[in-house]
Amino acid sequence: MDDLARLKSDDPFLLQYQPSELRIASEFLTVWLPFLSRDLCQDCTRILSDRIRSLGQDGKGASSSTSNIVECKERVENCDGSSSPGSCKHEADADTFSLESWKEGASRLLEPNSESPLTETPSPRMSWADMAQEDELEEGDERHEFNKRVVDINSSTGELRISNSVEKPKLSFEQREHIRFMNVNRKKDFICLERVKGKLVNILEGLELHTGVFSAAEQKRIVDFVYSLQERGRKGELKGRTYSAPNKWMRGKGRVTIQFGCCYNYATDKNGNPPGILKNEEVDPLPHLFKVIIRRLVKWHVLPPTCVPDSCIVNIYEEGDCIPPHIDNHDFVRPFCTVSFLSECNIVFGSNLKVLGPGEFAGSIAIPLPLGSVLVLQGNGADVAKHCVPAVPAKRISITFRKMDESKQPFGFTPEPDLQGIQPLPYEVDKKQRLKSPNSERLHHVRRPHSRRDGKFEYRGSAERGDFQSALHYSSRSRRGPGNRGRGRMDVDN
Known part of the structure; x- marks a missing residue:
């Protein structure tokens, strides 16, 4: 019996899940570890991290996690649940962890394994973030069904009941894609006038x-x-x-x-x-x-x-x-x-x-x-x-x-x-862009050149951060601060 099977036998709760589901849970909980371990001592944080990581290891390295979990069972009896958050009897001399200290400890525990390969797997799996946001890069004709587990806790006995039910997403893939498509911002009205071969x-x-x-x-x-x-x-x-x-x-x-x-x-x-x-x-x-x-x-x-x-x-x-x-x-x-x-x-x-x-x-x-x-x-x-x-x-x-x-x-x-x-996709873009570009006319007006007696054109306008029509005659050596009014000049005799 391998280590993962032994771990599952120790905790029947895990038997209800497939290895792929455990890997997704491991990724999700790893991201939330700093929050979950906020009021825990360093040893408990380490043991919690090992337990979460063991879910996604397919048996590799699970043995160390199993021993840590046994150690945790022994130590949890020494933890004073009625005491203030962050205090444990086996760490009685330690002060409550500060916000910075538990973040640093969690970051050290989350450092990637240097021995893990960086090469791509033949069939990349969907990560927890992709599942949560339903925005994975996938073919448009694929359909996904999401397995949803209903968890019920009896308040009197504390018994945990888990039932499986399949719930179809409320929006189809086409509907979700349409929403994302319509939320793409498209800027097509860039203007910068220069004299090229005698023409503006x-x-x-x-x-x-x-x-x-x-x-x-x-x-x-x-x-x-x-x-x-x-x-x-x-x-x-x-x-x-x-x-x-x-x-x-x-x-x-x-x-x-x-x-x-x-x-x-x-x-x-x-x-x-x-x-x-x-x-x-x-x-x-x-x-x-x-x-x-x-x-x-x-x-x-x-x-x-x-x-x-x-x-x-x-x-x-x-x-x-x-x-x-x-x-x-x-x-x-x-x-x-x-x-x-x-x-x-x-x-x-x-x-x-x-x-x-x-x-x-x-x-x-x-x-x-x-x-x-x-x-x-x-x-x-x-x-x-x-x-x-x-x-x-x-x-x-x-x-x-x-x-x-x-x-x-x-x-x-x-x-x-x-x-x-x-x-x-058979959707209209131009109508949406006209509705979302109320400043197009203003930009055109701002960038209208003013002629000067010396044969040059002068541009006046705002160089505010986020304005794509930033100050003309840009130099990478200098930066105008947010909100500064700028005036750029350009020689049109080139």
Whole structure:
């Protein structure tokens, strides 16, 4: 009899649950451990943590938990239930734990096991957070039934009765998806006027920012998967040039990249290959989870069904890493998009971006990229304005999804069957956006240029935090504080 079976025999309550349910319970209770152990002594906190962790170990390491539980049974007799919270007889000399001390103790107990693998399991299970929020990245035609256990406690005898009943969700998957779809915020009215080749143009025409596409639980799942890919890349388990981790020889240089679908050459390499897709280089195909993301982007009207991505590149930034000014290579068709994770940062646009120093750039406008946001680039926003990411203030992950020009696809490339024929959800977006954009007219008015005698245009407006039309002629060296009124100038004689 293995340790988990012995643990179950010691506590018949566990026999009513499947191993998968116990793992979900372990995840849920682990998150709540700081609250559950608030008034417990350090030993009791440790024993409670071991007991919770044992639920999700499938028998591995359960033996230590079993002994701890026996120890707990012995010690609980020494705990004075009538005393003030946090006091135990076996810790009589210890003061009641402060808020900071039990948090620190719980965090130490929750440190991940260094021996646990980071690789992805063949069939990723649904975590407790996904079940609670019903927002897992899944196919739209899947149906879930939720097992609900009714718990009844007899107040006189203290007997615990548990009965099983299956309760269908009150809202169907389509209804829940429709609600989330309608709550996506879509900003499409970016304006920044510059003189380009003698004409005044909106260099941000075609730029879109979508927020609310991915929930917090979904973002965590994606980030964890990226970390598992990074670990596989370090171990040499990914094909060819899929994984790249240059030496960090100066500030802003050395971000990790992971490419799928094709290998893109950023600059002329030592073999003389120009920037663009390398047809002879081999990389891994798109992972399943990334294809699920692509289907979400098309179905939720973020990308058009005529431009379904067939490649992507993952950028893993450490603090201080950056992306220099550039326009994406035309080996990739428009539109394309970038999804942001872990931390917010600015992306800077301008027809003439300037490099001020390592990781420092000056441009016409900076747009903040919120967590989980999707920035779509097309039109002038992709082909007239250059863009760059100044040195990031904290660790960040971005995933850029792009569709290759068919004439530039690598030799032997095969389109993904499950990315064919994706259709957007049959819901209206424009009407909702008109109702949710009462400030569009004001933004257009604020950004109207005022001519000057010296041949330049002057922009006046608010540089408040959260206003995507932040101060023009942005420099990564300086930041305007919230609520400051700013005035940006731009030379239109370029």
